[in-house]
Amino acid sequence: MELWLRFGALHIEDSSVDGSEEHKIRDQWLIASRGCFNGCVPDGIDEAVSTDIGRKIVTDAIYSLLAELKKxxxxxxxxxxxxxxxxxxxxxxxxxxxxxxxEAILDLIDGKVGSGPEDTSFMLGCR
Incomplete structure (x- = not known):
């Protein structure tokens, strides 16, 4: 998750406005990606996607990252x-x-995931 957040932060469109939503999300992801959190990484994704602009910033960054990962x-x-x-x-x-x-985070954002953390029938990255 921390590596994903580091890459994701690099795919957030830059803003020239200090304190912008882009800067807030990027800063949160960079802090969370430091590699020092054990078990619980404070990604702030729920909070970030709670507004239309935040949701767009996050999903645009994920789609941008996905395009590069596939190459x-x-x-x-x-x-x-x-x-x-x-x-x-x-x-x-x-x-x-x-x-x-x-892809899983996009599914979560879109409400396509109906199971909770107690469901271990699928573990990300373990296919």
């Missing part, structure tokens, strides 16, 4: 990931996991 190699090199400032990577990371997470 990316099957595995992202750990040495490059270590340059991102979001934890220490000791192995390459499979791109499909980030694609699945992107």
């Amino acid at each position: 990316a190699p099957d595995k992202l090199d750990r040495n490059v990931l270590n340059l991102m400032g979001c934890g220490e990577w000791i192995a390459d990371f499979e791109t499909y996991r980030l694609i699945e997470l992107s």
Whole structure:
């Protein structure tokens, strides 16, 4: 999740207005992607998508990220990931996991997911 948030933050359209909604969401995602949270990453997605503008910012960023992930190699090199400032990577990371997470978050935003955290019939990134 932290790696996804780091990449997602980089796909938020820039705004020249200080304190803009884009800046608030990007700052939250950058903080949450530092690699120091255990078990609960404060992504702020629920709050961000609670307004029309926030929802557009988040979904536009996810679609932009998804387009790039689909063109990316099957595995992202750990040495490059270590340059991102979001934890220490000791192995390459499979791109499909980030694609699945992107699609799942879009489904959550669109209300297509009806199960809760107690349902373990599908675990993201484990297909």
